[in-house]
Structure formats: structure tokens, C-alpha cells
Amino acid sequence: NAGVTQTPKFRVLKTGQSMTLLCAQDMNHEYMYWYRQDPGMGLRLIHYSVGEGTTAKGEVPDGYNVSRLKKQNFLLGLESAAPSQTSVYFCASSYTTGRSSYNEQFFGPGTRLTVL
Amino acid sequence: KQEVTQIPAALSVPEGENLVLNCSFTDSAIYNLQWFRQDPGKGLTSLLLIQSSQREQTSGRLNASLDKSSGRSTLYIAASQPGDSATYLCAVRQMEYGNKLVFGAGTILRVKS
Numbered sequence: 375n376a377g378v379t380q381t382p383k384f385r386v387l388k389t390g391q392s393m394t395l396l397c398a399q400d401m402n403h404e405y406m407y408w409y410r411q412d413p414g415m416g417l418r419l420i421h422y423s424v425g426e427g428t429t430a431k432g433e434v435p436d437g438y439n440v441s442r443l444k445k446q447n448f449l450l451g452l453e454s455a456a457p458s459q460t461s462v463y464f465c466a467s468s469y470t471t472g473r474s475s476y477n478e479q480f481f482g483p484g485t486r487l488t489v490l
Numbered sequence: 491k492q493e494v495t496q497i498p499a500a501l502s503v504p505e506g507e508n509l510v511l512n513c514s515f516t517d518s519a520i521y522n523l524q525w526f527r528q529d530p531g532k533g534l535t536s537l538l539l540i541q542s543s544q545r546e547q548t549s550g551r552l553n554a555s556l557d558k559s560s561g562r563s564t565l566y567i568a569a570s571q572p573g574d575s576a577t578y579l580c581a582v583r584q585m586e587y588g589n590k591l592v593f594g595a596g597t598i599l600r601v602k603s
Contacts, residue, residue: 391559407590416494416593432590464533468589477583478522479591483533 378482397465513580562571
């Protein structure tokens, strides 16, 4: 199993450009998440999905859109990139909710995005 | 709003020393607490996960404890090695936002040989 994979690993954008980050998982997880990590702030939740065809806003959703057309893929889009979106983006996935022991989140390797 | 704090922000110790990293959280309504390791420029590696009903978990030289009522967790690393140098992140899983994780800012650990 590849686990959680992310593409691309690195990207440099100019202000106003758009791009899509792809996250894929092969663990048949229902839940998927996009976080961003900024220095000294830990990771913050951007958007999440509780299943195929559903998405919802997290803590810092402004400037981002997401789609979950297939269960194994979760896409994060930046329509008009801004320097404030320079960050490291992590995707994660997990089994369904509840007090099950199977609620660990598994993370991808991250995408380093720089917006000039 | 849940807040997770990790102390110290950075720690430098000589090889072989036992050490403790601290994590505190403000809301005890959590599903579980997870400790991660992050190497520079890399992703997150899960070290230990403690369910809300558990008190501790152990893996090799690592031992994590959880006191949910006081909002505290500690990660104990025995006989530290230079390979343990990394950033250690603590995160609690909440009911809101699809059971998101709320992260602390991390402790940067350096183990000197």
C-alpha cells in the first residue's frame, strides 16, 4: 500500500495564478482532510470530506476550494493564489468517525507551495 | 475553542539522556491524542495514539501518557539518540469539523552526540 500520496511535492506560483493539489489514498478511508502548516502555528484544517461527493469547510477555508469526486481522491484548488497562501500543505485520511479504535489519521508527505 | 500548547518549544540534550515533552489542551472533550514526529522538510509520522479512555501507550523507547481531566499529555523518550532529533507534534482529535485534529506548534528536539 502506498498510503497517502500528494502531488506535486513542490510548486512556485505567481500571485493570481491557479493550481490544484492532488491527494490520493489507497486505504479505503471515508474521511479526508487538507491542512496547512505555517511556522510556529502547527497545522490548521482548511477543508475536509466525510465521504465521496461531500466536502465541508474547516477553520481556514478562504481562498481554497475542494472536490471529492472519487473516494480515494481529494483535490485542493487555489483559484487566485496570494502570498499569504505560501505554506506547506498536508493531506490526511482516516476511517469513519465515532469512538472506534480505527480513527487514526494518516498523513501524506506534504506539498511545499511558494506564492511570489 | 480547543487550544493545544507544547512546552518547551525547543530542547537540546546530550545523547543518552531521558527526556519529557509536554502537551496541554484546554478542552477535555477529545476522542484521542496523537503524538507525531516530523523531520525537516518531511511529512508527519505517527508515533503513538492514546484513546480518551486510556492512560498511556508505549512503543519501544517511547511512552506517552494522557490525563484527560487535567488536559495534559507527556511523551517520554528513554536513552535519547541523535536519530531522535526532529520536531514532535501533539494533536487532539475533536468531534467538530469531521473529527479534525487540533495541533500544537511542536517541540524541536536536538540530541547531541
